[in-house]
Amino acid sequence: MIDTLKQILSERFSFLGNKRLLLAVSGGKDSMVLLHLFQNLNFDFAIAHCNFQLRGLESFEDQNFVNDYALSNNIKAFITQFDTKAFAEDYKVSTQVAARELRYNWFYELLETEDFDYILTAHHADDNLETFLINLSRGTGLEGLTGILEQNDKIIRPLLTFTQEEIELYAANYGIEWREDSSNASDKYLRNKIRHHLVPFLKDLNPNFLVSFQKTQSYLQEAQVMVEDAAIMVYQQVARQENDIISFDLNKLIKLPNYKSYLYQWLKEFDFTAWDDIYNLVESQTGKFVYSPTYRLLKDRNSLILSPINFVDASEEYFILENQKEVNIPLNLTFCKVTDISIATNTSIFVDADLLQYPLRLQKWREGAVFHPFGMQGKSKKVSKFFKDEKLSLNEKEQTWLLYSDEKIVWIVGLRADERFKVTETTKNILKIELR
Structure with missing residues (x-):
């Protein structure tokens, strides 16, 4: 031996x-x-x-x-x-x-x-x-x-x-x-x-049963390798990954023979166990989801979206002091006084610094939040309605942060600034806020 x-x-x-x-x-x-x-x-x-x-x-x-x-x-x-x-x-x-x-x-x-x-x-x-x-x-x-x-x-x-x-x-x-x-x-x-x-x-x-069994298991292991290789090739056609979020294209997925087997191969490493519920998501309405201990699989229109469970408490707040030029948690934001403005983008806005009340506050969206979308000349809109108009998925909504001055929204970060803090002809101090 x-x-x-x-x-x-x-x-x-x-x-x-x-x-x-x-x-x-x-x-x-x-x-x-x-x-x-x-x-x-x-x-x-x-x-x-x-x-x-x-x-x-x-x-x-x-x-x-x-x-x-x-x-x-x-x-x-x-x-x-x-x-x-x-x-x-x-x-x-x-x-x-x-x-x-x-x-x-x-x-x-x-x-x-x-x-x-x-x-x-x-x-x-x-x-x-x-x-x-x-x-x-x-x-x-x-x-x-x-x-x-x-x-x-x-x-x-x-x-x-x-x-x-x-x-x-x-x-x-x-x-x-x-x-x-x-x-x-x-x-x-x-x-x-x-x-x-x-x-x-x-x-x-069969006195040689163990020998026969070991041969059979060797064949099964080879077959498993082939299955895993096939799953990788198909994954590249069906899935798209951005940071920690993976989206599966349902239009492509349902055309596959035995698509449930592919879903199992792709998702097993994320500790899912409710496989029937996962397979039923394909035909479910938008917004349905299945949890594993650490991940969520969400049906969103023509996609299944896999994302880590968001452990950030929706009530958690992050404060920004008046003299801060940069914050790194929960987002990377920079604050810089400028003398003139350029075209604002989704990742940068220009506000009237004198209208801000410190400390500013970053927090996740809560039901009932209202803001005045930039360009709508003072008309208010529920943030939830804005999300719906922008066709944001549930996962995207949960990942969105709001920048507040007192109880007023300054910026739905990365999406839309608030009209009430815009730079006008009477503005004396301009602050550029940028998301990196």
């Missing part, structure tokens, strides 16, 4: 040679075999152990076992404890999901604070099969059938091609001690049911 691992590391992970590695060690058989293997290889590594406090005294015995092994073998060990049940209750997730979140967040923290390069876990071929069957039983797309990746960002799984039988044989040959997790014997969890009943049945049908 060690010779095969050397070959795998040489062919697929040669970049690990001079890196600092962090081995995830639970104390179970798989992780202790991983640890033993890397003790016999020339790598710079330490180990990390998580006590999830889910099995009472047994969890602390696992912790002591790993700590004692590290001390006796002169291996640097990082050990932490989590109140996993409390975390699961607070965030309303299963204990399995909670443990995973806590574990990997801590691992990545160690990478950062302790200057490690990669995390190594002891996932093997049987784990991969179990994950495939779990995803299959719950309903999944192609991506869910491609299995556990050998490398995912900073996480490396060097034992993924080895079977459970090979790991058990290695442990027996070298007399490796480990801690048995009592929860592994219970059929309470879906993974254990699959491990104890379905996988043995499949192996009984």
Whole structure:
């Protein structure tokens, strides 16, 4: 097994040679075999152990076992404890999901604070099969059938091609001690049911089932790459990106065969889960939207607009003092006194400085706001009506800032100045305000 691992590391992970590695060690058989293997290889590594406090005294015995092994073998060990049940209750997730979140967040923290390069876990071929069957039983797309990746960002799984039988044989040959997790014997969890009943049945049908499965999964992974390549090419035809906002042209999208599959490929990385709602947006009326934890997908006429959720409080205000020449938050604005005016644009206006009352104030649009559009000779207009006339999308409205003097709007920034502050023949001091 060690010779095969050397070959795998040489062919697929040669970049690990001079890196600092962090081995995830639970104390179970798989992780202790991983640890033993890397003790016999020339790598710079330490180990990390998580006590999830889910099995009472047994969890602390696992912790002591790993700590004692590290001390006796002169291996640097990082050990932490989590109140996993409390975390699961607070965030309303299963204990399995909670443990995973806590574990990997801590691992990545160690990478950062302790200057490690990669995390190594002891996932093997049987784990991969179990994950495939779990995803299959719950309903999944192609991506869910491609299995556990050998490398995912900073996480490396060097034992993924080895079977459970090979790991058990290695442990027996070298007399490796480990801690048995009592929860592994219970059929309470879906993974254990699959491990104890379905996988043995499949192996009984075909003794080489794992080999066949690995070939099939390799084909699925190749197909996934083709899908991703196609999605990139079509994306370039359908999508347009400006800063953090992406617009999808619905007229082009609906002409595509299986356009729902393309939407899934484009949006999955933004943590959406309500896929039926997303697909229904295509036929929905303007203004409908779907949220992920950090993004919003909005139907706006003939487009779907993806944008980060705006975390700026609509009630938040930014003040500008009389002598300020520049502000950078929330917008880049400059204030400069001039002696004459040129043609105003969407990004610059000229106002009568003596009419301004300081501090000026920047804030987002609120319902009911009224201004006097420049050029309309004193006639008032609701800002909401102005937005409608300008055909602004909901997203564009939310991104628009208003510059106030006292309770009067000076400028709908980037769109229209207010008539009440315009420069006239009697103006003595002219202020140029520019958006950069």
